[in-house]
C-alpha cells in the first residue's frame with residue numbers, strides 16, 4: 329500500500345514562499361501525528377479475525393497489513409478511536425499515550 333510522503337518543513341524566508349491559501353500540496357504530510365495523539369489503538373491479534381473493517385473506516389488510512397497481520401502506522405494515526413469503536417470483536421483497545 330502506498331503511504332503518504334513526509335516532507336520536512338522548510339521555513340519560508342520570503343513572502344512569496346508562503347502558500348496563497350490554507351491548503352498544502354496534495355500527497356504530502358508536513359509532520360507526523362504521533363506527538364499530539366492522546367490515545368493509541370492497540371490491536372489484540374488473538375481476538376482479530378482479519379475482517380479489515382478497521383482498515384475501511386480509518387479516516388486517515390493508517391491501518392495496514394504487515395507480514396499478514398493487521399497493524400497501525402503510528403506515525404500517522406491520530407488516535408480518534410473510530411477503528412476501536414467499529415471492530416466487531418473488540419480487538420482494538422485505546423491506550424493512553426505516555427510521554
Ligand code: SF4
Pocket residue numbers: 371375376377378379380381382383398414415416417418419420
Ligand atoms: S476490525 Fe477488529 S477484527 Fe476486524 S481486522 Fe480490524 S482489528 Fe481485526
Ligand code: SF4
Pocket residue numbers: 368369385386387388389390391400404405406407408409410411412
Ligand atoms: S485511531 Fe483513528 S486514525 Fe488511528 S488507526 Fe484508528 S481509526 Fe485510524
